[in-house]
Amino acid sequence: MHAFDVLGDPVRRRILELLARGERTAGGIGEVIQEEFGISQPAVSQHLRVLRDNGFTTVRPDGARRLYAVDPRGLREVDEWLAGFRRFWAPKLDALATELARGRRARRAQPPTEDRSTR
Amino acid sequence: MHAFDVLGDPVRRRILELLARGERTAGGIGEVIQEEFGISQPAVSQHLRVLRDNGFTTVRPDGARRLYAVDPRGLREVDEWLAGFRRFWAPKLDALATELARGRRARRAQPPTEDRSTR
DNA sequence: TGGTTATATAAGTATCGGCTGATATAAGTG
DNA sequence: CACTTATATCAGCCGATACTTATATAACCA
Numbered sequence: 186m187h188a189f190d191v192l193g194d195p196v197r198r199r200i201l202e203l204l205a206r207g208e209r210t211a212g213g214i215g216e217v218i219q220e221e222f223g224i225s226q227p228a229v230s231q232h233l234r235v236l237r238d239n240g241f242t243t244v245r246p247d248g249a250r251r252l253y254a255v256d257p258r259g260l261r262e263v264d265e266w267l268a269g270f271r272r273f274w275a276p277k278l279d280a281l282a283t284e285l286a287r288g289r290r291a292r293r294a295q296p297p298t299e300d301r302s303t304r
Numbered sequence: 305m306h307a308f309d310v311l312g313d314p315v316r317r318r319i320l321e322l323l324a325r326g327e328r329t330a331g332g333i334g335e336v337i338q339e340e341f342g343i344s345q346p347a348v349s350q351h352l353r354v355l356r357d358n359g360f361t362t363v364r365p366d367g368a369r370r371l372y373a374v375d376p377r378g379l380r381e382v383d384e385w386l387a388g389f390r391r392f393w394a395p396k397l398d399a400l401a402t403e404l405a406r407g408r409r410a411r412r413a414q415p416p417t418e419d420r421s422t423r
Numbered sequence: 424t425g426g427t428t429a430t431a432t433a434a435g436t437a438t439c440g441g442c443t444g445a446t447a448t449a450a451g452t453g
Numbered sequence: 454c455a456c457t458t459a460t461a462t463c464a465g466c467c468g469a470t471a472c473t474t475a476t477a478t479a480a481c482c483a
Contacts, residue, residue, distance in 0.1 A: 186440095193312040194441080198385070205389055211460060228442055230461055249450040249459045257393035260386065264393075266317070267383055270324055274376035274383075313471080330430060347472060349431055368429045368480040 188262045191239045196222055197232050201255060204242060210250045307381045310358045315341055315351050320374060323361060329369045 192198055199221065200214055215229045233253060236242040241259035245252045311317055318340065319333055334348045352372060355361040360378035364371045 187312070187314065189308060189311040189317070192308040193306070195306065198308070201389070225443060231441075251460065255389065255392050257389075260389050261393045264386055264390065267379065267386065270320070270374065270376075270379050271383065273374050274380045344473065370430065
């Protein structure tokens with residue numbers, strides 16, 4: 186599943202927003218999500234699986250509980266794709282600062298590329 | 305359709321990559337996409353519609369042709385959601401520069417919020 | 424004007440992803 | 454141990470959405 190498909194679901198985006206504030210147990214996430222979206226525990230668990238299978242979260246066991254946290258990898262992937270377009274709205278200073286901070290990777294002002302081998 | 309759903313499709317992402325290099329006619333886009341993905345002209349046209357209906361492209365008529373170009377609005381929306389997470393991987397300098405360049409909007413270091421009224 | 428080119432829309436189908444309910448697994452607790 | 458709590462998985466259903474073919478619309482051209 187592509188990173189953008191992962192973020193295509195509002196429940197998963199919301200879970201990430203919760204995790205942005207810090208680690209939470211699956212149950213803690215479940216309480217909020219089930220309340221806000223009116224879906225079942227398995228549904229939440231399935232979303233957590235998608236997030237973890239695609240590098241958007243990490244999990245750490247704590248007894249019977251699972252502590253979820255944001256894993257930057259997935260989000261960074263999305264951010265990097267976006268980088269190729271940022272010049273369309275961000276002032277030059279922003280782009281420059283971003284480039285600098287990133288250690289001068291990807292110097293070109295070209296559109297990003299992506300694997301098109303599938304489909 | 306949510307911005308992330310729009311970018312969830314590989315064809316649409318590819319179209320945006322093409323447009324990142326500059327304006328193109330629907331037909332010009334079609335040639336590339338039909339070749340790369342093996343889909344029909346109407347399929348491409350339908351993707352273009354999604355992109356334009358959701359603020360990812362602009363269109364300008366030129367006789368019988370339609371010239372498509374990147375519209376920053378959709379992409380910026382995605383970028384702003386991501387901003388709330390950038391601190392998880394970007395060095396502080398980067399975040400600071402971004403904030404500055406953006407004119408100090410959204411000063412807090414909080415996760416982004418999104419409309420949850422639907423669903 | 425009639426024919427061709429450029430693009431969009433419509434209607435129908437099929438695949439895919441998300442949901443539910445049932446159940447499995449494993450860790451706490453008395 | 455038996456019972457409960459915490460979380461995950463499974464099978465099956467259902468709706469959304471990305472295709473297809475056929476057709477509409479409109480500009481260009483001889």
